[in-house]
Amino acid sequence: MNFWKGRHCLSREAQLRRAYYEVLRDELDQFVIEYSLVGSYNNFLQLHTPYPFVELRELKPRARIPSVEFDAQNSFLIIFSEDHIDKKHKKYIRYFDANKTTKTNLLRHNYFPDIENYNRNMKFFETAGFFSLLRSLMQVDYALLIQREKRAKAQYALTHFHVRVDWPIADASENLAKSLRYISKDLYEKGDRYAENMQKKLFEYYGVPLMSGGRRTAAIVAAQYFRQMDGITTIYVSSSESRSLLRIDENGVSKSVLVKLPAVQVKHLAGIAEMTERRFTKNYVVARHGKFYICILNVHYDYTSHALPSEGGRLRELNFDTNWLTVAEEHILPKPAVTKYAPIPCKMIYA
Incomplete structure (x- = not known):
């Protein structure tokens, strides 16, 4: 389901900008994987606390996840927009002068520990200090916003921190329901129960449990909101x-x-990848846990026909019991910063 402009619809200049965006996104992928997973594992080690590994059943679509919070787990929310966000969106994406990544604002909120060495160029993705600034702000409440600089054709910056996403869940659900043709105009046009089920399906559509915490709820609402824009997010x-x-x-x-x-x-x-076990361990194993090797599993989900636009754009009825996601691909990822080796296919969830 395309809700953004594909490369074939872009100008030559926009095609180059998208290619650049995707290169930067690859770099950001490695940073967030290291910070979210490897960094969290090290936090638990330092506290001499067993790491709470995710059960494979929790990765199945519509799985119930235990609602237990772990303070040692690194938590964050990042929005990386291909385009500059127009000021008309500030009603729901709350970024203002007060939460720009300026030295004055960071000093006021005491977020950046090395404030004396801060310079305004650190916010730009291409600079050496970008990831230091990003890391220092990762645990700030709400979201971090990385977007294209308004006055530049292809320069990206961490422009704002503490960005609230204030679009109502009901509006996000209505937007999704209309795009999938489960309603024609209004979320409540088929009754309260139907509207409630549609809001539950919004969470399923983005692969999170219904009673998810603030960051994950803000993430799925933001994802749905940014679908109104031409660029990718x-x-x-x-x-x-x-x-x-x-x-x-x-x-x-x-x-x-x-x-x-x-x-x-x-x-x-190692046999699948046609490499020795030693080489696999060096490039894919992030730690050892007794007799076990700790690796990074990535799971990509596809949408079922129920979560795709209806054929011919016809209105249809919502069947709450149908699955909207299905496991498409599973891979063991190389360690962050390893560039020579590719992900290895590895079916684990339904093995």
Whole structure:
């Protein structure tokens, strides 16, 4: 379901900007995986606390996830927009002068520890200090906003912190329901129960439980809101409950988690990748846990026909019992910063 402009619809200049955006996004992927998963694991080690590995059943669509918060888990919400966000969207995406990434604002909120060495160029993605600034702001409440600089054709910056997403869940659900042709105009046109079920389906559509905490709820509402724009947007969210990294982009939903692999499975994966076990361990294993090898599992989900626009754009009835997501691909990812090796296919959820 295309809600953004594909490359073939873009000008040559816009095509180059998108290519650049995707290169930067690849770099950001590595940073958030390291911070969300590897960094959190190290936090638990420092506290001498067992790491709460995600059960594979929790990665199934519509799975129930235990609502337990873990303080050692790194939590954050990042919105990475391909385009500059027009000021008309400030009603729902709350970014103002007061939460710009300026030295004055950071000093007022005491967020940036090395404030004496701060300079305004650090907010630009291309600078050496960008990820230091980003890391220092990761635990700030609400979202961090990375977007294209208004006066530049292809320069991206961490422009705002503490960005609230204030679009109502009901409005987001209505927007999704209309695009999928489950309603024609109003969320409540078929009654309160129907509207309530549609709001539940919004959470399922983005792969999060209904009673998710603030960051994940803000993430899915933001993802739906940004579909109104021509450019693509990538949402990264990690929470203390899920112990996973959720990424929402133009291709749908994916989750990354840490998993424990026995030696026999490591040997099997090394064989698939046509490499020695030693090379696999060096490039894919982030830590050892007793007899187990800890690796990063990435799961990509596809939408079922019920979560795609209806054929011919005809109105249809919502069947709450149908699944909207299905597991499409599972891969063991290389460690962050490893560039030479590719993800290895590995079916685990329904094995």
